[in-house]
Amino acid sequence: MRQPEFEAISPEELEILQLERLQSTLTRAYRRVKLYRRRFDEAGLRPEAIQTLADLARLPFTTREDLSENYPYGLFAVPLKDIVRIVSSPGTTDRPLVVGYTSQDLRLWLELLARLLVATGVTPEDIVQLILPPGLANWRRDLQAGAEYLGASVIPAATLNFVKELMVMRDYRTSVLITTPSLARHLLKVMTSLGVAPAELALKRALLVAAPLPQPMRRELEESLNLQIGRAYGITEVMGPGLAYSCDSDLGFHFSADHFYPEIIDPETGVVLPPGEEGELVITTLSTVAFPLLRFRSGDKTALNPAPCPCGRTLPRLTGILGRVDAICSVGGIKVHPDHLRALLREALGGHLPPHSWRVAEEDGLEVLEVSLALDETLFSDEVKALEGLCRRVRRHLQDHLGLASHINLKEVKEGETSLV
Amino acid sequence: MLKIRNLYAYYGPVTALSGVTCHIKEGEIVALIGANGAGKTTLLNAVCGLVRKKGEVIFRGQEVSHLPAERLVSLGISQVPEGRQLFGPMTVADNLELGAYLRYGRQARADIADDLERVFRLFPVLKERQGQVAGTMSGGEQQMLAIARALMARPRLLLLDEPSLGLAPLVVENILATISRLQDEGMTILLVEQNARAALKVAARAYVLETGRIILSGSAQDLLADRQVTRAYLGRDYKEFTEGR
Numbered sequence: 001m002r003q004p005e006f007e008a009i010s011p012e013e014l015e016i017l018q019l020e021r022l023q024s025t026l027t028r029a030y031r032r033v034k035l036y037r038r039r040f041d042e043a044g045l046r047p048e049a050i051q052t053l054a055d056l057a058r059l060p061f062t063t064r065e066d067l068s069e070n071y072p073y074g075l076f077a078v079p080l081k082d083i084v085r086i087v088s089s090p091g092t093t094d095r096p097l098v099v100g101y102t103s104q105d106l107r108l109w110l111e112l113l114a115r116l117l118v119a120t121g122v123t124p125e126d127i128v129q130l131i132l133p134p135g136l137a138n139w140r141r142d143l144q145a146g147a148e149y150l151g152a153s154v155i156p157a158a159t160l161n162f163v164k165e166l167m168v169m170r171d172y173r174t175s176v177l178i179t180t181p182s183l184a185r186h187l188l189k190v191m192t193s194l195g196v197a198p199a200e201l202a203l204k205r206a207l208l209v210a211a212p213l214p215q216p217m218r219r220e221l222e223e224s225l226n227l228q229i230g231r232a233y234g235i236t237e238v239m240g241p242g243l244a245y246s247c248d249s250d251l252g253f254h255f256s257a258d259h260f261y262p263e264i265i266d267p268e269t270g271v272v273l274p275p276g277e278e279g280e281l282v283i284t285t286l287s288t289v290a291f292p293l294l295r296f297r298s299g300d301k302t303a304l305n306p307a308p309c310p311c312g313r314t315l316p317r318l319t320g321i322l323g324r325v326d327a328i329c330s331v332g333g334i335k336v337h338p339d340h341l342r343a344l345l346r347e348a349l350g351g352h353l354p355p356h357s358w359r360v361a362e363e364d365g366l367e368v369l370e371v372s373l374a375l376d377e378t379l380f381s382d383e384v385k386a387l388e389g390l391c392r393r394v395r396r397h398l399q400d401h402l403g404l405a406s407h408i409n410l411k412e413v414k415e416g417e418t419s420l421v
Numbered sequence: 422m423l424k425i426r427n428l429y430a431y432y433g434p435v436t437a438l439s440g441v442t443c444h445i446k447e448g449e450i451v452a453l454i455g456a457n458g459a460g461k462t463t464l465l466n467a468v469c470g471l472v473r474k475k476g477e478v479i480f481r482g483q484e485v486s487h488l489p490a491e492r493l494v495s496l497g498i499s500q501v502p503e504g505r506q507l508f509g510p511m512t513v514a515d516n517l518e519l520g521a522y523l524r525y526g527r528q529a530r531a532d533i534a535d536d537l538e539r540v541f542r543l544f545p546v547l548k549e550r551q552g553q554v555a556g557t558m559s560g561g562e563q564q565m566l567a568i569a570r571a572l573m574a575r576p577r578l579l580l581l582d583e584p585s586l587g588l589a590p591l592v593v594e595n596i597l598a599t600i601s602r603l604q605d606e607g608m609t610i611l612l613v614e615q616n617a618r619a620a621l622k623v624a625a626r627a628y629v630l631e632t633g634r635i636i637l638s639g640s641a642q643d644l645l646a647d648r649q650v651t652r653a654y655l656g657r658d659y660k661e662f663t664e665g666r
Contacts, residue, residue, distance in 0.1 A: 013444075016424055020442040020628075024635045031636070047634070048440040051427045082648040104643045287639070289647065 002118040003111070006258045007313045011306075014314070018261055019053055021286035026050055029292040032077040035070055036294060056261065056284060057272045061295045064092050067237065072098040078290050089138060089236035090402065092337045094344075097237055100290040105239075108287055112242030112256055113146025119247045119254065119313075120207045120230030122176050124151030127202075129174040131165055131183055132157045135334040135403025136210055142240045143178050143209070152176070162190040173202040177227075180333040181213045184221050185365030198226045205230060209241060210333025211367075212321050233321055235298055238283050244318050249310045252317030259287040262316065263295070264304050267325040278303045280325045281318065299326040331360050332367035334404045341402075345371070348397035349390075352378045355413065369398065369406040374413040422447045422609050423468070423578060428476035430460070430467040437463040437472070439633045445578070450600065450610045452620035452641070454654055455630035461613040462503060464630070465580045468611075469493055469500045480578070495523050497577035503586060503613075505567040509556030513547055513566055516555050520573030533573070540569045543602065561592035565599065572603075579603065581612045585619050597623050617654035621645050629654070 001007050009017070026047040029036040039060050040046065050056055066075075068091045073080060084103050088096035101109065122128060128147045132140045140157045147154045155172060158165075166187070168174070179187070184206060191198070206221070207230045222229055233253045234241035238260060244253035255262050260283050264273045267280040281298040285291070302318045309317060324330075327338045346353040355374040360367050371394070373379065381387055391408040398406045423445040430438040438460045445451045453461050467474045470490040478486040485493060508516050517540060521533045541548035544565045550558060555566055564584055571579060581600070585593040593616070600610060600623050614620035621627060621641040629637040629650060637647065644650050 016426070016442070016444045019426065020444065020635065020638060023440065023442050024628075024638055027631075027634045027636050031631075048427075051440065078649060102648070104639070104646045107643065107646070289637070289649075 001312065002115040004312075007115065007254070007315055009258065009314055011314065014258065015053065017258055018286060021259075022053065022056065022261060022284065023047065023050065025284070025286055025292050026294070028077055028289075029294055033075055033292065035066065035075060036292075039294075053261065054272075056263070056295065059295055061270065061282065061297050062293055063297050064097060064237070064299070067091065067097045068093050068095050071095045073100070075293075076100050076290055077292050078102055083290055087138060087236065087240075090335065090337070090340060092339050094340065099237060101288075102290045105288050105290050108259065109142070109239050109242065110146060110149045112239065112259065113142060114150050115256065116232050116242045116245035117143075117146055117150050117152075117207070119245045119311075120176075120232075121205050121228065121248070122147065122150060122152055122207075126152045126175045126204075127155070127173055128152045128176040128178060129155040129165075129169055129172070130157040131177065131179040131187070132210075133180075133183075133332065133334070133403060134159070135332075136180070137403070138236050138240050139210055139234075139333070142234075142242070143207070146242070147176075147178075162187060163194065166190060166194065166196060169203070170196065170201055175202050175204045177203055177206040179206065179208060180210045181208045181217060181221075182211065182332045182362070182365055182367045184208055184225075185217065187365075188221065188224055189365050198224065201225075203227045207232060209234075211330050212323075233300075233318060235283075235300070237296060238285060238293060238298075239288065243283075247309060247311040247313060251309055252305060252319040253321075254309065254313050254315040255304070255318055257315050260284065261286055262304055262318075264302065265297075267297075267301075275304050275306050275316075278322060299324050299328055301325050329360060331369045331402075331404050334402060336369070336402060336404075341371075341398075344397055344401050345373070345394065348394045349373075349379070354379055361407070366405070369402075369404055370409065371398075371406055372409045372411050375410045376413055379410070422449075422481060423611070424477070424479040425464075425468070426477040426479075428464070428467055428474060428478065430463050430472050430474045432463075432472065437633055438467065438474075440476075441630075441633070441635055443628050443635060443638070445609055445611055447609055448604065448607060449626065450604050450612060450624045452612045452614055452617075452624035452627035453630060454614055454617040454620055454627055454644075454650075456653065457615065458632075459630040460633045461615075461630055462582055465500055465582055465611065465613055468580060469498060491523060494574050494576075497575070498580065499571040499574045499576035499578070500580040501567045501571045501582060501584065503582040505563045507555045507563055507567055507570070509554070511555055512552055513555055513558075514551040516566055516570050517547070517551075517573050520570035521575075523574060536573055536575065540572055543572075543599070544569050559592075560588050561595060564588065564592075564596055568599065568603075576608075578609045578611065581610060583613060583615060585614060585616045593619055615654075617650065618645075 030047045082102050083100040085101040087099045091097040144156050205228050209232050231246040232241045233244040244255040263282040264279040265282050273279045281300045281302050283296050285293045301322045304316050305319050306316045308314045328335050354376040358371045361370040394408045395406050426442050428441045455461050466472045470493050584596050624641050627644050628635045
């Protein structure tokens with residue numbers, strides 16, 4: 001355990017720590033962020049009104065739309081000169097979501113990453129290799145920085161092909177692999193096709209991030225690669241990875257509740273649900289200075305288990321990420337919002353958006369976005385070359401903006417049809 | 422050791438603290454920093470039962486917010502007030518004995534004599550000066566006497582209000598070293614300081630008060646890195662630092 005004084009904190013100590021940090025966060029947000037001040041005032045509340053953790057439920061939620069509307073710096077609680085890092089992630093529109101960090105926020109972030117990596121079993125003696133696509137730039141940077149902070153030897157993510165990655169893994173004696181579930185499966189396929197046996201590798205552990213990992217897939221990977229798998233949960237708006245992480249007991253994700261306050265709500269009514277019930281995860285930052293977030297709706301469906309874990313940690317656990325409550329879908333860990341995708345398609349097609357549909361398809365263990373576009377009058381051409389060019393243009397636009405691979409299918413529209421489903 | 426929840430304090434119609442929540446664990450030194458008038462001293466006085474207040478104060482598991490000051494002293498909370506507040510015309514030894522006045526009648530004189538020896542070990546200068554009139558000592562020595570006097574009540578929690586006030590830098594160092602030594606002996610200390618840099622040298626954690634509310638808390642290291650804290654509370658030191666070159 002990296003920080004037993006916090007990871008195995010007693011419930012009484014956790015409660016006062018959360019309450020005092022919550023109250024100071026509310027005070028800072030109220031005094032320094034216009035949106036929050038307006039929200040408090042509209043609700044007829046002052047920060048002092050929140051006297052217990054349960055009182056937090058009296059405050060309104062913050063959504064990704066709020067972040068978009070206050071683009072880029074509207075929700076920062078410190079002057080820009082105190083900000084040392086600005087991170088963006090795709091939002092629900094073409095405006096990214098922007099999060100700022102002060103230098104002490106970065107220190108907290110590194111400590112949380114170290115917690116996560118130690119819980120996965122990473123030590124300073126390990127050789128850590130990252131295989132993450134450019135679309136997961138935030139995870140790449142975060143996990144690389146965390147592993148370096150811990151003192152491990154880190155092989156940063158490169159744009160190598162998998163044969164090269166495998167060579168590096170074997171020859172450099174990589175002991176910890178950090179990747180996504182779908183890339184791990186792809187790796188297994190490449191190994192099989194090249195005839196590389198797991199015994200030729202020095203892999204002991206893998207940290208699989210950015211996407212859910214179904215139990216059967218997990219067992220398959222652990223058995224065929226002969227290693228132990230750790231997982232992490234994080235969202236970029238709230239510091240990214242390190243927010244919650246699995247342990248050897250693998251009974252969910254330990255949530256860093258000393259720095260972030262979790263609530264589970266009914267996504268329809270907004271009512272806070274008791275422990276154990278499934279709902280949407282809502283997060284309030286307790287320690288971050290630059291970018292306080294009050295009751296941020298993560299969009300992720302999960303449940304909270306406050307019971308202590310056999311691993312000794314007392315931080316409450318998210319009992320798995322069970323899906324999304326909103327329309328965002330994950331393509332190999334990269335989150336795509338339908339509105340954003342539609343906007344990108346329209347851009348690529350010169351302002352015209354024909355009937356369309358999409359799904360996440362699997363190809364050699366890799367997830368790709370498959371987009372079908374109706375070949376209507378505007379798009380139609382009798383030249384195959386022009387149609388190929390069209391597909392290429394859309395594919396490149398999605399690659400540029402979302403950092404993910406896609407297949408574009410053109411489909412003829414039948415008489416009277418208005419949409420593709 | 423000490424848990425404070427939603428503490429309000431009032432001076433007549435003026436609200437000096439509006440909902441302060443904080444805690445101190447056994448053996449910790451925690452600093453309370455903030456500008457003049459932020460409510461630092463008020464918080465100490467509220468804990469000691471010296472101002473009108475509302476809210477929860479739990480000391481070693483016991484709700485004590487309704488208790489009068491003298492009960493709090495006998496439970497183990499002692500304050501070293503700002504400006505020392507010594508009995509100037511009296512000798513060092515008399516001042517020290519007065520620190521133990523709540524214990525007379527309850528405990529043997531021998532006990533108090535033992536404590537006097539302990540205090541003299543901590544502050545050898547006071548032993549040398551025990552016959553001297555307190556008001557004639559230097560500021561640093563008076564501060565030591567004030568701390569020593571508070572120790573005579575055998576506190577478990579020591580509240581120090583601006584111990585570095587008006588002292589020369591070298592003397593401040595000396596006082597800080599004394600505070601660290603008290604921690605080594607197991608004392609729990611809540612330290613109020615306008616001299617944030619000095620406070621963050623000895624404390625592991627700190628709270629930043631701004632107009633009656635805690636607006637920031639964290640490890641001393643984190644707060645020293647916080648540019649807002651640096652600007653607001655360490656500004657003067659920075660200026661002195663650069664002007665001295």
